[in-house]
Amino acid sequence: MASDFYQNKIKNYIMQMPSLPTSVTKVIEVCNNPKTSPVDLDKVISLDPVLMGRVIKLINSAYYGVQNKITNLVRAIIMLGLNTVKNLALSTAVLDKLSDKSSFKALNMEGFWRHSLCTGVVAKLIAKERKIDNKQLDEYFAAGLLHDIGKIPLNNIVSDDFIKAMAIADSEKIPLYLAEKRTFDMDHTDVGGLIIEAWRLSGAIADTIRYHHSLELYEGEYKDIIMTVIVADNYANKNGIGFSGCLYPEKVPSEYWNALAIPKEWLHQIDDIVNSEIEKASIFLKIKE
Ligand SMILES: [Fe+2]
Ligand SMILES: [Fe+2]
Structure with missing residues (x-):
């Protein structure tokens, strides 16, 4: 089948997807302004009671492990930082739009999100180990949590061919994104780009x-985060935590390990805490309940 067929189908699907709430777009906008204060952000979030409720709920969850219950949003923003609150608002909004169970066909939704949570949690643990600024840690988590969202339209709209792509990857022992390229003439990072x-x-x-499957082409400023997510994604795939259709992930190039200055063996040390961290982070998926 001509690749245009898939590309048009996928593009139409994405164009029809509901857009992110304006409150969330506004949160991102004000947080990107270096002059924004916690009070400014509070004003934006307070206009949307649903978002406000979610932010407060997340902040008081085991995931953040804050000692005393926080009910005041300005205090929460000061404690966690603008960046953390921005990522939290963005992640919940994206999950809200994309975690509709009934539309999951080829992949199992629980498995997919467990893979995503594991990647997020491990990316954050690596960043913490590397003494990345506390206020940046949730950027690592959110990047890991959302890295594979391009698979969702493939899974929902061209499911039968997505299953074929997974079968090709399994039988030829190749990474799934390469099998996607062969099947659709695009992979889930291209689809993610359309989203x-x-x-x-x-x-x-x-x-x-x-860029999590083509870092060599990347010239932007977030190389460190992408590289960390690549290592975390590999960890999730190798350890079979959750499942996002890739049984034969690409080897992480040794220069990535060197750049991150994390010994491979260190990753085994976190095996015990990864599951409990995933449990805590699963609040992101349960937040709309
Ligand atoms: Fe991926
Ligand atoms: Fe992945």
Whole structure:
């Protein structure tokens, strides 16, 4: 079948996807302005009671492990930082639009999100180990959590051929994105790129979604985050935590390990805490309940 067929089908599907709430787009916009204060952000979030409720719920969840219950949003923003609150608002909004169970066909939704949560959690643990600034840690988590969202339209709209792509990857022992390229003439990072365009996203999360299988082509400023997500994605795939259709992931190039200055063996040390961290982070998926 001509590749135009798939591309048009996927593009139409993405164009018809609901857009992100304006409150969330506004949060991203004000957070990108270096002059924004916690009070400014509070004003934007307070206009949307649903978003406000979610932010407060997340902040008081085991995931953030804050000692005393926080009910005041300005205090929460000061404690966690603008960047964390931005990522949190963006992640919940994206999950809200994309975690509709009934539309999952080829992949199992629980498995897919467990893979995504694991990638996010491990990316954050690596960043923490590397003493990345606390206020940046959730950028690593969100980039990991959302890295594979391009698979969702493939899974939902061209499911039968997506299953074929997974079968090709399995039988030829190749990474799934290569089998996708062969099947659709595009892979899930291209599809993720279309979602990013539709939602007008930019920054570390957008770049991770686009470049986590082609970092060699990347020239932006978030190389560190993307590289970390690549290592975390590999960890999730290798350890079979969750499943996003890829049984034979690409080897992580040794220069990535060197650049991150994390010994491979270190990753085994986190095996015990990964599952409990995933449990805590699963609040992101349960937040709309
Ligand atoms: Fe991927
Ligand atoms: Fe992945």
